[in-house]
Amino acid sequence: AQSVTQPDIHITVSEGASLELRCNYSYGATPYLFWYVQSPGQGLQLLLKYFSGDTLVQGIKGFEAEFKRSQSSFNLRKPSVHWSDAAEYFCAVGEGFTGGGNKLTFGTGTQLKVEL
Amino acid sequence: DAGITQSPRHKVTETGTPVTLRCHQTENHRYMYWYRQDPGHGLRLIHYSYGVKDTDKGEVSDGYSVSRSKTEDFLLTLESATSSQTSVYFCAIKKRDRQETQYFGPGTRLLVL
Numbered sequence: 001a002q003s004v005t006q007p008d009i010h011i012t013v014s015e016g017a018s019l020e021l022r023c024n025y026s027y028g029a030t031p032y033l034f035w036y037v038q039s040p041g042q043g044l045q046l047l048l049k050y051f052s053g054d055t056l057v058q059g060i061k062g063f064e065a066e067f068k069r070s071q072s073s074f075n076l077r078k079p080s081v082h083w084s085d086a087a088e089y090f091c092a093v094g095e096g097f098t099g100g101g102n103k104l105t106f107g108t109g110t111q112l113k114v115e116l
Numbered sequence: 117d118a119g120i121t122q123s124p125r126h127k128v129t130e131t132g133t134p135v136t137l138r139c140h141q142t143e144n145h146r147y148m149y150w151y152r153q154d155p156g157h158g159l160r161l162i163h164y165s166y167g168v169k170d171t172d173k174g175e176v177s178d179g180y181s182v183s184r185s186k187t188e189d190f191l192l193t194l195e196s197a198t199s200s201q202t203s204v205y206f207c208a209i210k211k212r213d214r215q216e217t218q219y220f221g222p223g224t225r226l227l228v229l
Contacts, residue, residue: 004158032216043206044159044220090158094216102147102216103174106158 002027002093006107013081014115021076021110023091032094033074034104035065039087047089050074061085086114118219119143122207128227135194137224139207141187147210148190149218150174150182152203159206165190197228 003026013019025031032051036044048059055067065076074091091107119142129135139148147166151159151174161174163182171182179201181193194201207221 034217036220043222046217046219049217092159094218102210103161103164104149104159104218106160108156108158 002031002095002105004091004093004105004107006089006091006110008110009108010111010113012113012115015083016080019076019078019081019085019112021089021091021112023074023076023107024072025074025091025093026072027093027095032102033065033067034092034094035059035063035074035076036090036092037061037087038090038109044090047076081112081114083114083116086112088112118209118211118221120207120209120219120221122205122221122224124224125222126225128229129197130229131198132196135197135226135228137192137205137207137226139190139192139221141190141209143209143211144187145209145211146187148184149208149210150180150190150192151206151208151220152176152201153206153223154203162192162205197226199228202226202228 005024034049035047038044047063048057050057050067058064063078088109088111090109092104094104095102121140123138149164150162153159160176162180165171165184183191205224208218210218
């Protein structure tokens with residue numbers, strides 16, 4: 001069964017500092033990988049996704065993520081964090097298309113706090 | 117914006133009461149999903165639908181049922197609510213792209229007393 005591990009429950013960074021959120025997955029085939037962000041009291045917003053091809057993917061709000069098959073990782077990065085980036089971040093892995101409906105498995109999330 | 121609304125947005129109910137949550141979409145997507153979100157667990161799939169009257173179970177389906185009589189509506193029912201079902205419930209749709217991307221509604225916060 002597929003699984004996702006986000007080893008950092010909470011991370012605090014200073015505004016303007018760089019950020020890396022870790023995500024490790026377990027999946028037998030080539031995964032579909034996603035990062036979502038959730039602000040307090042809100043739904044989940046898609047930041048970026050990996051399907052195939054270039055292993056460095058760009059997303060919204062200046063975020064990027066790199067797929068590393070050898071490490072089973074899909075870490076999220078941002079070179080300079082803004083106070084508005086404070087939120088909870090979820091990594092997810094999706095099954096390949098089966099015709100019967102895909103399923104996403106989520107990590108437990110990383111809560112990001114930004115210090116001014 | 118994926119054109120998803122959920123109702124109600126907040127609900128307080130008592131143990132043993134039936135509860136139905138509604139997810140409505142405006143873009144005619146085939147696949148719809150119900151997740152629950154709990155601290156320390158992330159989001160977990162309850163049920164999903166791959167067409168009208170076509171549904172399947174997710175990883176935490178016990179105590180829940182679903183129905184989809186129209187493309188635009190996906191209902192989640194708690195037949196007899198329990199305190200363990202206190203959670204935030206999210207509906208999602210899957211758009212027709214190669215990456216199987218899911219987009220989420222705003223959520224329903226349910227408190228079972």
